[in-house]
Amino acid sequence: MLRQLHSLPGLIVALFVIVLSVTGAILSLNPALERAGTVVPATEQVSVAELAGKIKEHYPRAEQIERTPSGTLIVYYTRDGQVRADRVDPRTGQAIAPYESSSFSRWVKNLHRSLLLDMPGRAVSGITALAMVVLAISGAMLLAARLGGWRQLLHPVRGTLSQRLHIELGRAAILGLLLSGLTGSYLSATTFGLASEGVEAEPEFPLEVDGGPPAAIDTLSALKTTDLSDLRELVYPYPDDPTDMYSLGTDQGAGYIDQASGEWLAYQPHDATHKFYEFIYRLHTGEGLWWLGLTLGLAALTVPVMAVTGTMIWWKRHRSKPKLAANSGPNAADSVILVGSEGNTTWGFAKTLHDSLVQAGQRVHTAPMNQLAPRYRSAKRLFILTATYGDGDAPASANQFLARLEKIKEAPRLSTAVLGFGDRQFPQFCGFAKEVEAALIAKGWQQLLPLDTINRQSPQEFTRWGDAVGKVLGTELTLVHTPVRPRTAMLELAERVDYGTDVQAPTAVLRFKVPEGSGKTGLLSRLLGRTGLPHFEAGDLVGILPPDSQVPRFYSLASASKDGMLEICVRHHPGGLCSSFLHALPIGGTIEAFIQPNPDFRPASGKAPIVLIGAGTGIGPLVGFIRHNKAHHPMHLYWGGRNPQSDFLYEPELNAYLADRRLTELNTVFSRVDERAYVQDKIAVDGPELRRLIEKGAQILVCGGRDMAASVMAALNDIVAPLGMDVATLKAQGRYREDVY
The missing domain is CATH 3.40.50.360 (Flavodoxin domain)
Incomplete structure (x- = not known):
């Protein structure tokens, strides 16, 4: 039910949500741009009377002064029979530049508010804003359920690229989207009378005017007691009309001022409901809060990506x-x-x-x-x-x-x-x-x-x-489940290194490339340095289809596509269909393969130590991680084999990585020469050192057989127990990851 509550509104209003988010992100720039071009007066208070006096020196035909929420001052005046507008410096009253509102900004605002469809469009925009609230809340609830509770809401997430993009962006933007959705829903409700805007201040008439000669504007007492920071607009009286008056609007209210005495003729404060409405309006638009506007704009930019990835996730689930x-x-x-x-x-x-x-x-x-x-x-x-x-x-x-x-x-x-x-x-x-x-x-x-x-x-x-x-x-039941198979590529064996024959554990490091003459390795690709290989990283999986079988076998990758080869480490299992095929494959022989991303099995970025643990062919992806550690982050490798003379996999490469500091420490154990010791035994011996690394935030990656992984987990539980934690805690923190088979 919760998933449907999240998916259905998202699918229905996806296009409208994208339009509103993109236009909202564009509009969010306006307060910041306006603020950047605003001259801010000195910290001491400046009265409206003082400002108006300075403006009069430069604009004797001024008709109105307006102060935007971002602090920009605009003077409207008459010159040569035409009404003009300038941005002015509040310190001097002089012009900074002519003022003209952007036609593009007006068009975007109209698209954002009403989809260019007037009242029907406003209704759609309001419904879309409400749907965004539903999506934000239901998405948070789904994420909490997926991660095991609200306390785990910030823990690392696993999944496909589209799933992780959808979740990570949603997690980063949820507060901004929730605020935009709630405030947008409220403003839409006021448009249709479902909520009140309150009463904007408007004094009642008739008013008794002094009628005497106008006083200098910088001497008017009502303007002298009004701070510039509270000003919204000041409208001048008609010239040569002693019965007209100044109209002053402030953040607190509005009223009329006698141009002769300078006193208030009438004043009406804004009521609480209207103040609340204006507060919500500022939260939604960022006007006067440029930093909030930019924050909401950044949150809005995540929506198109989440709409696309959300649709992809739904479609994949629907088809599956x-x-x-x-x-x-x-x-x-x-x-x-x-x-x-x-x-x-x-x-x-x-x-x-x-x-x-x-x-x-x-x-x-x-x-x-x-x-x-x-x-x-x-x-x-x-x-x-x-x-x-x-x-x-x-x-x-x-x-x-x-x-x-x-x-x-x-x-x-x-x-x-x-x-x-x-x-x-x-x-x-x-x-x-x-x-x-x-x-x-x-x-x-x-x-x-x-x-x-x-x-x-x-x-x-x-x-x-x-x-x-x-x-x-009592019946033959062969369950051959073949998931929907990705498109395969033909790869050619270019190089092999064989180990382990003397200890009855034949193992080979196999390196594949795209066959020469393939369309993927044409002249342009070679000139650009491209390998023609599909994209993959060390730790991802390659699915290989052995002859006469539609069931792929998966192997962990020891290389990345940027290395120009696809490298795996394979042990020959007697009777194993795929391992027998690969061990018998001659140089130049080909395989049919595809890549399955495995993003959950990667070293974390940052300077924290990395502890790599494996046995046998589990060393493959671990070597790949070390190979790409060109930033020389601390990496400690624990690996177990049988005999160093026969199956010390990757020995030359590991010694080279120790020399160039891509590998910090190499710890090996061989069961045929070390009194049947295994990698978990070496870990137990080095317990204090490993505990120190874990205290420093180390991440642990384990690759190899299931029994080995279980023994390693038991040894590490004993090591971290004095720290008041266990492997389950490390897993929840994203600091313990396995590739186990």
């Missing part, structure tokens, strides 16, 4: 929900699949399971978890595939599941299997899936299989879970 064929009714099904998803990606895995069960001859009913029924007449088994949202919360399609489950009094005659989807980077990995399984067990529901988890939507882990399901069902 698959269409289910042969979806039986809940009471006719043999198997029921319930799906908990926030962004619809879990539905793709559910469809693969649904189709496989249907092909096995079963009747299958697949639905959101929120549609849990009190009973299923024919079902023998229930599969629950669910993601986790934020800090262990239920995703959108499952937020009512536990309440529905609680209302079911009697456990049905079916067995359940819960499969959780998540990212091990988050402290509450698959937290909601664990909560669901615990609730089912507490209600007495039987288990078909214990809880299993899928990290980062791994197709290989899903296939493994499918094998376990097939064994329990």
Whole structure:
């Protein structure tokens, strides 16, 4: 519901929001530009009478003095039968430059207020401003839910480029957008009489005028007691008309002054409601508050980017929900699949399971978890595939599941299997899936299989879970989930370095380039220094399609595209389809590959130390980070291998990086020569040094196998315990990141 509250208004008013934000950003420059050209008098008070006296010396035919909210003084006067206007210096009363309002600024203001459509346009603008308020509030609530609470609102965010742009810009601009939306909604409401502007001061007539000869303007007592900083406008009486009077408007009110006696003839203060209206107007426009205007303008400039990225996120989510064929009714099904998803990606895995069960001859009913029924007449088994949202919360399609489950009094005659989807980077990995399984067990529901988890939507882990399901069902069940595959590129093996043969762990560093003659590496590209490679950074993933397979295998990248090569580190696994293919690939052989960005696994910018931890081929992206550390930030590498004589991966490069200070410290451990010691053991020995680095704000990046990563996490928990923290705390702070397989 909250996501719909955020998405639907955004999609409906996206174009209008962009128009209002861009025009608002342009208009926000006016107060600052006006202020920059304003002459500010000395700090001592200057009265309106004193100013008017100076102006009279230079403008004997002055008709009106106006002071803008930014402090600019404008004199309207008659010369040669024409009304003219000048900006004047308040210190001397002399002209600075002719004054003429900008026709472009008037057009932009009209577009901003009414979309050039008069009252109907004003109504649309008002509705758009209100929608902006809804978007700001619902966006903040969604972000808090995603990050695990309001206290985590400023913590780092993960996701695709469009997601991170949308969130980071929204987080930076939310207060400005909320202020603009609220004030714009109020001003629109006053336009249509839904809110009051209050009463602007206007003294009542008739007034008794002295009628004597006019006094010098700089002697008028009412003007002498009015400070220049309070002036809005002073309108002169008609020449040679002793019955006319001065009209004076100030920040506090307005009235009329006798031109002979200089006394107030009448004065009416602004009421509180009108003062509030003017305060809101200044907040919205920045008039008189140039710094606020610029701040709101910068916030407004984020809106077009957020509108585009928001639409992209919605469209990707909309397309990702698959269409289910042969979806039986809940009471006719043999198997029921319930799906908990926030962004619809879990539905793709559910469809693969649904189709496989249907092909096995079963009747299958697949639905959101929120549609849990009190009973299923024919079902023998229930599969629950669910993601986790934020800090262990239920995703959108499952937020009512536990309440529905609680209302079911009697456990049905079916067995359940819960499969959780998540990212091990988050402290509450698959937290909601664990909560669901615990609730089912507490209600007495039987288990078909214990809880299993899928990290980062791994197709290989899903296939493994499918094998376990097939064994329990007594049927062959091959779950091959193929996400929508990006466009692939053909790459040619240009260089390889082999290690590990002597310790029965053959490993190769493979470097690929775009084949010669490819359209991407023409003469122009070579002249410009372009490699023809798709853009990627060290730590991103490359998906490689082995022959006769549509399921990609992912490898962490040890290079960036600017290096002119795509580099990976691959160990040969006996029977491994892709690793066997790559190890047998000759120089000049080609692969079909695509890039999958992995922005969550990168060193943070800044001067804080970086601790890199890996084992085996996990060294690949870590070497890439070191290679690009040309600013010589402190980097400490911990890595474990088997034998330094056989599989010391990247040994020459690492020694070179130590020499040129891209690598601060190299700590290696080899299990075949160091009494079966592993990288986690080396970390434990260096605990005090690591604790000191963590106290200085160090970020830790871990790459390698799951078992190694778990052991490293346990060792680090012991190291940081004296600091009153744990690895979960470091993860929440964005200071502990993993690329685990």
